[in-house]
Amino acid sequence: MTMKTISQNKSFGGTQGVYSHESAETGCTMRFGVYLPPAAGKGPVPVLFWLSGLTCTEENFIVKAGAQRVAAELGIALVAPDTSPRGLDYPGDSDSYDFGVGAGFYVDAVKAPWSTGYRMYSYIAKELFELVAGGFSVEASRAGIFGHSMGGHGALTIGLKHPDRFKTISAFAPIVSPTRCPWGEKALAGYLGSDRNTWADYDATLLIKRHGWSGPELLVDQGGDDQFLASQLKPELLVAACAEAKVPLNLRMQPGYDHSYFFISSFIEDHLRHHAAHL
Numbered sequence: 096m097t098m099k100t101i102s103q104n105k106s107f108g109g110t111q112g113v114y115s116h117e118s119a120e121t122g123c124t125m126r127f128g129v130y131l132p133p134a135a136g137k138g139p140v141p142v143l144f145w146l147s148g149l150t151c152t153e154e155n156f157i158v159k160a161g162a163q164r165v166a167a168e169l170g171i172a173l174v175a176p177d178t179s180p181r182g183l184d185y186p187g188d189s190d191s192y193d194f195g196v197g198a199g200f201y202v203d204a205v206k207a208p209w210s211t212g213y214r215m216y217s218y219i220a221k222e223l224f225e226l227v228a229g230g231f232s233v234e235a236s237r238a239g240i241f242g243h244s245m246g247g248h249g250a251l252t253i254g255l256k257h258p259d260r261f262k263t264i265s266a267f268a269p270i271v272s273p274t275r276c277p278w279g280e281k282a283l284a285g286y287l288g289s290d291r292n293t294w295a296d297y298d299a300t301l302l303i304k305r306h307g308w309s310g311p312e313l314l315v316d317q318g319g320d321d322q323f324l325a326s327q328l329k330p331e332l333l334v335a336a337c338a339e340a341k342v343p344l345n346l347r348m349q350p351g352y353d354h355s356y357f358f359i360s361s362f363i364e365d366h367l368r369h370h371a372a373h374l
């Protein structure tokens with residue numbers, strides 16, 4: 096598989112790159128960021144996959160999270176993909192911020208026309224993972240996954256379903272139960288259809304109850320003043336699921352913080368150290 100370099104910038108002694116490739120899963124050109132710390136010059140390093148939220152491209156995390164300094168110190172690589180296919184031009188795919196372009200929801204769609212390109216679950220868990228494992232100085236057997244909001248949902252569901260690939264999971268303000276909030280219900284109905292039985296595979300709270308998680312504790316930060324807290328995110332549902340399944344969860348409510356990257360950049364260091372300690 097060929098990759099094209101879009102840009103490379105030196106950052107904290109390492110390199111922040113943006114690359115593109117032709118994706119078999121999404122049927123279009125996909126961009127993603129890879130930060131390689133200085134240690135990657137000497138040999139393969141552990142790698143963390145970051146999944147962004149609604150409206151994001153690969154760029155938001157790279158320029159707003161401030162993760163490179165600590166990733167350089169810890170010797171850990173960061174991969175930041177886009178959040179949906181782009182340029183497929185399905186009717187209505189750009190009509191709303193929470194469905195279609197910028198809102199792939201990390202599922203494999205089954206409803207036409209979405210089913211041909213909206214395959215962000217397989218894109219992240221398989222195609223991109225393998226592309227990065229084969230194309231960069233990373234140790235694929237030491238990989239973790241984290242993300243924000245829709246990307247927190249993606250990190251939880253993909254991580255829980257692939258403990259063989261992702262050894263550590265954390266999230267910022269995740270959508271913990273898309274079967275029980277408006278963002279999730281709209282996306283799952285649109286991509287999967289109206290049969291709610293088919294949605295369960297993409298709900299972290301249901302996956303935890305069904306499969307458990309034997310990895311290190313799940314670290315979740317949640318802003319107390321997040322405008323989406325009560326309506327969309329509902330961390331109490333994750334607390335209940337983890338308690339029932341005896342899955343260790345460290346949910347940290349952070350008073351006064353909202354849903355933005357100001358919140359993420361305030362606690363990103365803790366997440367990087369959490370993953371590094373267990374990888």
Ligand SMILES: N[C@@H](CCC(=O)N[C@@H](CS)C(=O)NCC(=O)O)C(=O)O
Pocket residue numbers: 147148149150151155159192243244245354355356
């Ligand atoms: N557009 C929506 C929400 C979009 C939103 O907050 N997106 C989050 C993820 S859910 C984000 O990361 N936005 C990009 C950014 O802040 O850089 C609104 O303004 O109500």
